[in-house]
Amino acid sequence: MNLKFAIFKPMLKLAMERTGHGAALGFEITKVEKGEVELLFPYQVEVVGNPLTGVIHGGVIVSLLDTCCGSAAITILDSRVVTPTMDLRLDYMHPAEPFQPVYVSAKVYKHTANVIFCRGSAWQGDRDNPIAHCVATFMKVETSSISLSSVMTRQIKRLFRSKSAHLVKEDE
Amino acid sequence: MIESSASLQAKLANARALKDPQQLLDFIPYAAFIGAKAKVKDNSVIYCLDKRPSNIGNPSLPAVHGGVIGGFLELSASIEILYTAKVQAIPRVVDFSIDYLRPGRYRTIYASCEVLRQGRKLINVSVLAWQDNQSMPIATARCHFLIS
Numbered sequence: 253m254n255l256k257f258a259i260f261k262p263m264l265k266l267a268m269e270r271t272g273h274g275a276a277l278g279f280e281i282t283k284v285e286k287g288e289v290e291l292l293f294p295y296q297v298e299v300v301g302n303p304l305t306g307v308i309h310g311g312v313i314v315s316l317l318d319t320c321c322g323s324a325a326i327t328i329l330d331s332r333v334v335t336p337t338m339d340l341r342l343d344y345m346h347p348a349e350p351f352q353p354v355y356v357s358a359k360v361y362k363h364t365a366n367v368i369f370c371r372g373s374a375w376q377g378d379r380d381n382p383i384a385h386c387v388a389t390f391m392k393v394e395t396s397s398i399s400l401s402s403v404m405t406r407q408i409k410r411l412f413r414s415k416s417a418h419l420v421k422e423d424e
Numbered sequence: 425m426i427e428s429s430a431s432l433q434a435k436l437a438n439a440r441a442l443k444d445p446q447q448l449l450d451f452i453p454y455a456a457f458i459g460a461k462a463k464v465k466d467n468s469v470i471y472c473l474d475k476r477p478s479n480i481g482n483p484s485l486p487a488v489h490g491g492v493i494g495g496f497l498e499l500s501a502s503i504e505i506l507y508t509a510k511v512q513a514i515p516r517v518v519d520f521s522i523d524y525l526r527p528g529r530y531r532t533i534y535a536s537c538e539v540l541r542q543g544r545k546l547i548n549v550s551v552l553a554w555q556d557n558q559s560m561p562i563a564t565a566r567c568h569f570l571i572s
Contacts, residue, residue: 271480271483272477272478272480272481272482272483272486272489273478273481273489273491273492274489275478276479297453298453298454298456299453299454300452300453300454301452301453301499301502301514302452302514303426303427303432303452303453304426304427304432306426308454309495309499310517310520311454311491311492311496311499312454314491314495314498314520314522315489315491315492315495316491317491318489318491318494319489319491334482336490336524336527337524338523339521339522339523339524340490340494340521340522341519341520341522342519343518343519344516344518344519344520347516
């Protein structure tokens with residue numbers, strides 16, 4: 253393993269597990285390799301979708317697979333590129349068992365100049381009997397368009413626009 | 425936490441009688457987890473997802489997590505089935521496909537659903553999500569549910 257990747261793995265873990273929705277879900281990234289990421293999601297009552305059975309909502313599986321596929325997509329790129337999701341398709345093979353953890357794995361199976369193609373699956377007891385399978389595609393976008401400085405510039409412009417709109421209203 | 429089937433039937437009857445789909449969302453813990461809401465407008469249901477820190481995917485933009493948008497649209501579709509398609513049990517999702525058209529900015533997301541076909545076993549729902557302007561959707565999704 254090279255040094256760049258050794259730094260990358262904890263950075264990815266930190267970004268995915270400790271911020272925003274990842275922190276709310278409370279999963280743990282268990283494997284990071286070039287083009288392959290795995291994670292573990294412990295059962296949570298907060299995300300139940302069927303209160304009659306205690307089974308977690310399908311939306312959680314969407315989030316987990318989107319995160320896992322997205323992370324796998326990032327691993328094949330250098331740091332100046334971001335990978336927004338273009339689309340994601342999920343097939344639910346059978347309902348999840350309540351009160352059991354969910355394991356998720358994702359692999360990049362092809363990447364071209366502009367697009368990254370990923371496959372992912374989620375399972376509980378038996379890896380060969382997944383609860384869901386997905387395919388997802390990601391765009392390669394140069395970070396400059398959403399870099400911190402351009403985000404700040406946009407924010408200032410927006411603020412200026414709302415200010416001037418306010419002034420026009422006052423003039424009336 | 426485990427609810428009885430009778431309480432679901434009571435909630436369904438109540439929500440339809442009072443035209444209040446929010447009662448169905450209140451029944452599902454995941455709806456509270458992401459903060460999904462529903463209200464009736466011009467005889468159709470509008471679903472909203474208010475901004476909250478726990479739904480952020482990319483903190484530097486900030487943008488709403490793609491998975492949250494997906495989960496919200498899947499949830500909206502299942503509520504739409506319970507509320508408008510007169511189905512009596514929580515529908516089981518078979519497949520779900522989402523196309524992301526624009527980034528979900530850190531603002532309220534709205535969604536509307538359309539049942540395209542309802543068979544005896546299977547139901548197909550199409551979902552559209554937008555933020556400021558309905559003619560500029562941020563995502564579109566389609567899904568199949570088993571309803572028998």
